[in-house]
Amino acid sequence: MSEFVVEVKDLAVHFGRAGRFASGRVVKAVDGVSLELKRGQTLGLVGESGCGKSTLIRSLFGLTPVTRGSIEVFGKDITASSRSERKRLGTQMQMVFQDPYSALDPRMTVHEIVAEPLRIAGRYDAKAVAELLDRVGVSAEMAQRKPSEFSGGQRQRVGIARALALKPEVLVLDEPVSALDVSIQAQILNLLAELQSELQLAYLFVSHDLAVVRHIADEVAVMYLGRIVERGPKNDLFTAPRHPYTRSLLASAPVARPGAARTKHALAGEPPDAANPPSGCTFRTRCPIARDRCAAERPALGADTAHSAACFFPDVAAREMATV
Amino acid sequence: MIPTVTIAMAVETPRVGRRRARSRTRGSVLPFVGVALIASMLLFVLIVPLLPGFDPLAQDLSRARLLPFADPAHPLGTDAIGRDSLSRLAEGGRTTMLIALAIVAINLVLGVTMGLCAGFFGGWMDSFITLVSEVNLAMPVVLLLIAIASIVGPSALLMVIVLGCTFWMGYARVARATAMSLRDRDFVLAPQMLGAGAGWTIRKHILPHVVPQMLILAVTDIGVVMLIQAGLDYLGLGVQPPSPTWGGLILEGQKTLRIDPWPAVLPGLAIFLVVVGIQFLSQKFTAEGTLPLRKVR
DSSP: OOSEEEEEEEEEEEESOOSSSSOOOOEEEEEEEEEEEETTOEEEEEOOTTSSHHHHHHHHTTSSOOSEEEEEETTEEOTTOOHHHHHHHHTTEEEEOSOTTTSSOTTSOHHHHHHHHHHHHTOOOHHHHHHHHHHHTOOGGGTTSOGGGSOHHHHHHHHHHHHHTTOOSEEEEESTTTTSOHHHHHHHHHHHHHHHHHHTOEEEEEESOHHHHHHHOSEEEEEETTEEEEEEEHHHHHHSOOSHHHHHHHHHSOOSSTTOOOOSOOOOSOOOOTTSOOSSSTTGGGOTTOOHHHHHSOOOOOSSSSSEESOSOHHHHHHHTOOO | OHHHHHHHHHHHHHHHHHHHHHHHHHSOOHHHHHHHHHHHHHHHHHHGGGSTTOOSSOOOGGGTTOOTTSBTTBTTOBOTTOOBHHHHHHHHHHHHHHHHHHHHHHHHHHHHHHHHHHHHHOHHHHHHHHHHHHHHHHSOHHHHHHHHHHHHOOOHHHHHHHHHTTSOHHHHHHHHHHHHHHTTSHHHHHHHHTTOOHHHHIIIIIHHHHHHHHHHHHHHHHHHHHHHHHHHHHTTSSSOTTSOOHHHHHHHHHTTTTTOOHHHHHHHHHHHHHHHHHHHHHHHHHHTTOOSSOOOO
């Protein structure tokens, strides 16, 4: 078995059909993404809205048909898995949703919500549910209440308990703290960190909050318009970003110190239409250092090095976009 | 000075508005009148058959066409062939209400099933079910019933089947809309990520949100169905004589309407009271805007 618990190879998810009777508009929501997730590690996936993060996650769970590529979970391709295989997959990989308000059925008690995965798997055990709730910090007397009586942070704890019910080794966290207050965010992040070291969990942590990713991730991948434009170990990527998009993202993060200098390369404009992306490098329309070559050719992500960027001019980016 | 006044008004206005809104819905007595009407009619059709002398079919031509209160043995009088009006009214009411309930139950099951499938699965299933329901809506039910009844003969069972299969669209529409609005919610996706099938997901996470709305629709519909059914009985397309129904009683009573209006007026009054009672009751739901699917947020 490989060292990776999840290995996504050249994954593409296209919506709309090309063909004589189709509208001809094909949206390449995910287009050639490769990711590797190691046991017990956290991979941060960063990108602005509409870049394909959510589609990528949905395809991991078979909710969206895959156009091309493979997704291997513990060495087994799951892109064409049957329902029984998917049940087994549920014991290996689980998900925590972004919005704790829509993630829990408002008509079920918290106990029932956490019990549901066990019931689907056919091994309901009230004691196990109580232990799960206790582990995430939801007291036993709250178990018979409905989600509407819980705060956002408590709901997210319930969501985590549900995700852990089948003892998975991989958790996909879809912006798990972005809907929460900052003080609650820290509590949830700490809970996630504790659970990770305790249960040897691997996290795929999707977020647009760079500070959070910097806090929790071991490795970071930056996504733009359906592609990964840069990836590398957290510290390398944050201290010496190589792609102009990553630089712009870092530059646009708010600065804590009042009066601190802001860089001039904060990102401007909207991402281009995914149904009609620019030729060559898809970022060139917003890139401050774009050259002729960027419109003609599409830069590839280097596969050999730990830290690589899909850019022809990473050194120019480093020189011209350095923080003021 | 002026700012203070503004603030006071800003604080005061919503509270007054809220109190008014509350009194408008809670203070209404109509729903209680409705419940009282329905309950008394139910008691009537259930208790009268227990009284001594109850017999909706026994004829006594020597005591035909008695006026109400003329004879203690027949408190509401007798019809043209001397059958006890009170007994026939109660027996007819029981049949009428039972049939209305049966029809609404079939509508409910059919409509919820169709609506949930259309809304949850979407695609061709949605298109097909929508098409069927639109064809159904365009169909004149009475003509359909006359056509079928002319082939197989009119009967209560036929009426239940035909009405049961032609009034489900309202339920289907609401169930479909709810299913569509829920199917992409995370709590509906979560079990599917665990390998739960569509049946599990619909039963556990969508049906419970639909049931309260459906019950409200059903309560309102019972009145409508009773009216239609009475009309069909009146036309001779439903329950066959000598079994009494309210619609059938009006048909019989109409023949002697000029000389003795009571046999037609009493069942008419009964239908009126039940339907009005149901309408009053259903006002409670609509007035409070109780779409029971609470906004989750």
